[in-house]
Amino acid sequence: MDWRDLSESQPTFARIPLRLRTLAKTLPLAPGQTLCRLGDRVDSAFAVIRGEMRLVRRDRNGNEVILQRVRAAFFAEASLSARAYHCDLVAAESSEVLCFPVRAFREALNNDAAFRDAWMSHLANEVRKLRAQCERLSLNGAAQRVAHYIESEGVNGVITLSQTRKAWAAQLGLTHESLYRTLRRMQEQGVIQVTGARITMA
Amino acid sequence: MDWRDLSESQPTFARIPLRLRTLAKTLPLAPGQTLCRLGDRVDSAFAVIRGEMRLVRRDRNGNEVILQRVRAAFFAEASLSARAYHCDLVAAESSEVLCFPVRAFREALNNDAAFRDAWMSHLANEVRKLRAQCERLSLNGAAQRVAHYIESEGVNGVITLSQTRKAWAAQLGLTHESLYRTLRRMQEQGVIQVTGARITMA
DNA sequence: CGTACTTTTGAATCGCATCAAATCTGGTGG
DNA sequence: CCACCAGATTTGATGCGATTCAAAAGTACG
Numbered sequence: 434m435d436w437r438d439l440s441e442s443q444p445t446f447a448r449i450p451l452r453l454r455t456l457a458k459t460l461p462l463a464p465g466q467t468l469c470r471l472g473d474r475v476d477s478a479f480a481v482i483r484g485e486m487r488l489v490r491r492d493r494n495g496n497e498v499i500l501q502r503v504r505a506a507f508f509a510e511a512s513l514s515a516r517a518y519h520c521d522l523v524a525a526e527s528s529e530v531l532c533f534p535v536r537a538f539r540e541a542l543n544n545d546a547a548f549r550d551a552w553m554s555h556l557a558n559e560v561r562k563l564r565a566q567c568e569r570l571s572l573n574g575a576a577q578r579v580a581h582y583i584e585s586e587g588v589n590g591v592i593t594l595s596q597t598r599k600a601w602a603a604q605l606g607l608t609h610e611s612l613y614r615t616l617r618r619m620q621e622q623g624v625i626q627v628t629g630a631r632i633t634m635a
Numbered sequence: 636m637d638w639r640d641l642s643e644s645q646p647t648f649a650r651i652p653l654r655l656r657t658l659a660k661t662l663p664l665a666p667g668q669t670l671c672r673l674g675d676r677v678d679s680a681f682a683v684i685r686g687e688m689r690l691v692r693r694d695r696n697g698n699e700v701i702l703q704r705v706r707a708a709f710f711a712e713a714s715l716s717a718r719a720y721h722c723d724l725v726a727a728e729s730s731e732v733l734c735f736p737v738r739a740f741r742e743a744l745n746n747d748a749a750f751r752d753a754w755m756s757h758l759a760n761e762v763r764k765l766r767a768q769c770e771r772l773s774l775n776g777a778a779q780r781v782a783h784y785i786e787s788e789g790v791n792g793v794i795t796l797s798q799t800r801k802a803w804a805a806q807l808g809l810t811h812e813s814l815y816r817t818l819r820r821m822q823e824q825g826v827i828q829v830t831g832a833r834i835t836m837a
Numbered sequence: 838c839g840t841a842c843t844t845t846t847g848a849a850t851c852g853c854a855t856c857a858a859a860t861c862t863g864g865t866g867g
Numbered sequence: 868c869c870a871c872c873a874g875a876t877t878t879g880a881t882g883c884g885a886t887t888c889a890a891a892a893g894t895a896c897g
Contacts, residue, residue: 455758490786492836498786500768511763514756538892542755543748552717553744556758561713563765564703570772571808573854584692586701599843606773611885613845775886777853801875813853815877 443480443506448551455542458532462486462524470521480507484528488520489526500501501503513539570606575615578605583625583634590634645682645708650753655743660734664688664726672723679734682709686730690722702813715741774807777817778826780807785827792836806816 434463440446449457462468462484469477479486479492481503488501488509500520501508512518513535542549569581582605583592594601602612616632619625626633651659661684664670666777673692679808681688690711692705702722703710714720715737722829726732744751752821771783785809796803804814818834828835 435820492782492786492792498783500769500787501770511759513759538767546745549751552714553755555716556755556762557713559762560758560765563762563769566769567765567772568701568703570769571805573808573884581700582692584694585702590694597843601774603773606775608886609844610768610887611845614885617845775852799875808856810876812855813878816853819877 440510443555444578445507445551445555446480448548450541450545450548451531453537453548456534456537457597460530460532462530464524464526466524468522468524468530469518471518473518474514475512475518478507478513478538479509479533481505481521482529482531485525486530487523487525489523490520505556510559534538539627556586566604575605575607575611576619578607579612579619580624580634581617583632587632588635592632594630594632645711645757647709647757649681650679650750652743652747652750655735655750657740658736658739662732662734664730664732666726666728668726670724670726670732671720673720675720677714677717677720677737680715680737680740681724681735682733684733687727688730688732689725689727691725692722704770709757715744748754768806776823777807777809777813778821780809781817781821782826782836785834789834789836794834796832796834820824823830 459482460468468479468486482505484504485540486503487499488503489499490496491497499567509518509522512545515569542552565581565585568577569585572581582601583590585632586592598605598616599609602609605612605616616625620627621635625635639787654688662670664686670688671679684707686706688705688710689701690705691699691701693699704727711720711724715800766784767787771780771787774780774783785792798806800818801811801812806812809817818827818829822829825837827837
């Protein structure tokens with residue numbers, strides 16, 4: 434996963450103005466390395482281009498509470514309109530993060546209408562996806578979650594998975610064992626039809 | 636819940652330019668009434684001011700799949716940058732919806748910098764809240780979800796609930812019975828301290 | 838060809854949902 | 868002021884389904 438790959442999954446990237454692009458710095462991070470801490474003054478906007486970043490807080494016993502895990506995406510978008518970061522940003526594994534100077538980022542949003550539109554539509558799209566995801570995760574029953582995923586992420590009851598089933602299971606908030614069994618059961622009952630990476634609601 | 640209440644929970648409302656405000660229309664909806672359908676041309680941006688709206692799709696058997704439930708908030712934000720709505724918008728109960736002409740809304744975003752900033756920060760904030768919510772819902776164990784909620788939504792391990800516990804349970808993806816039992820157990824184990832609506836991590 | 842990872846199946850366990858019912862609460866109208 | 872009602876809160880008993888641990892078979896890649 435590099436800048437180029439990211440441009441495909443995150444179309445917003447293609448709209449980043451050249452000037453802002455030249456100001457971006459790629460920062461390699463070792464596993465466990467901290468990018469910044471709660472309370473630090475916001476000076477950069479970030480995107481993960483390789484690996485996984487975690488937004489964490491610590492309770493008074495020092496236990497980590499994971500607020501978010503991020504792969505191949507912008508993160509901490511809200512810090513653009515904040516003074517200080519509201520949590521720690523830590524690399525979960527060996528990762529690479531793209532850093533944009535926040536001042537230049539804000540200016541670009543103000544001056545470049547195309548970039549701004551892309552950014553707003555990126556945010557709105559995230560909101561839509563995340564709300565669907567929340568709705569899905571609050572369903573109980575693995576089968577219901579699978580059906581919801583196909584209906585909401587697929588096209589006309591058909592979906593082609595672009596990830597392993599193990600990763601899909603994690604996204605659905607299930608163990609991979611549960612997902613495998615559920616898919617088999619649903620297929621047996623004729624609710625879905627599985628052909629490789631292609632799944633169809635019957 | 637009316638326009639005034641909404642302004643408190645949704646600060647974005649205060650930033651809506653006067654001109655756009657005068658163009659807004661309040662639309663009462665009966666339970667089950669459809670506001671618009673998948674494929675309809677986008678002509679309005681919406682906010683629920685009373686009741687509950689649902690964004691739904693139907694599978695080929697006609698079963699409703701709820702993509703989102705919305706109370707007291709903007710919804711279908713992504714339709715601002717779309718041609719057509721991507722799902723049905725239906726009132727779950729007797730509701731009131733604020734409708735903004737989408738053209739005027741887009742113009743306001745382009746011309747009014749303060750409104751635009753408020754809107755972007757609204758969206759970014761939604762993204763942050765929703766990502767935390769997803770992370771929470773993918774935890775298993777009621778106690779973990781409660782702890783996560785207090786750590787991420789509270790301040791320094793303390794939270795004052797502004798809703799009934801039943802509603803909180805729903806938000807956590809639990810039955811209210813589970814939540815009551817979990818709170819009692821956590822209190823017995825000294826993990827939290829409950830004082831009315833105020834809950835403190837020990 | 839070996840290694841790492843995914844996919845698949847099995848068995849045991851545990852926690853949450855579910856159903857049921859009692860109590861408590863705030864708000865309404867008599 | 869009290870009776871009453873709707874909804875929230877609380878506790879109990881039961882069953883199902885997901886997790887967990889274990890292990891085997893399949894698959895991609897160097």
